[in-house]
Amino acid sequence: MKLDEFIKEVLSEIVSGIRSAQEVDGGAFIVPGGDGGHQYANHPRVSSSARLKSTIVDFDIALTVEESSKSSGSGGVKVVGIGANIQGESTLKDTKVSRIQFAIPILLPESQKDWFKELNEKRNTGA
Numbered sequence: 580m581k582l583d584e585f586i587k588e589v590l591s592e593i594v595s596g597i598r599s600a601q602e603v604d605g606g607a608f609i610v611p612g613g614d615g616g617h618q619y620a621n622h623p624r625v626s627s628s629a630r631l632k633s634t635i636v637d638f639d640i641a642l643t644v645e646e647s648s649k650s651s652g653s654g655g656v657k658v659v660g661i662g663a664n665i666q667g668e669s670t671l672k673d674t675k676v677s678r679i680q681f682a683i684p685i686l687l688p689e690s691q692k693d694w695f696k697e698l699n700e701k702r703n704t705g706a
Contacts, residue, residue, distance in 0.1 A: 582640070585640075586638070586683075589636070590636065593685070594688055597609060597610060597687060597688055601688075601691070601692065608692065610632050610688060610689055610690055611689070611692070612690055612691070613693070614630075624637075631686055632687045633684055633685060633686045633687060634684070634685060634687060635682045635683070635685075636682065636683045636684075637680070637681075638680065638681050638683070639680045640678070640679050641676055641677070641678050642678070642679060643677075644675045644677070645673070645674045645675075
């Protein structure tokens with residue numbers, strides 16, 4: 580998988596997972612909107628101000644760059660998982676592994692649920 584595809588997939592899956600968790604009924608309120616400036620527990624990777632909540636997604640990736648005697652039209656930096664696919668080919672390869680670390684800040688998607696109204700309705704109905 581190419582590095583840009585990997586980063587895109589990871590960040591998309593994080594946001595998708597948050598949005599999916601926000602839709603679950605009967606659980607916690609995930610990244611609630613309109614929290615009135617609630618003081619969240621301090622955490623070095625999470626920030627909350629006004630209505631915005633953010634975090635940092637850390638990446639620590641091992642990249643492999645292969646030079647091969649087999650000709651191919653593709654190239655680029657790829658993120659490689661553990662595994663092998665051997666199909667009886669004979670190829671001379673020179674593989675170099677590099678490690679990169681970086682962080683990407685993201686604003687977390689705010690829940691569209693009206694958590695305060697929903698909580699009061701549950702209290703009033705005794706649910």
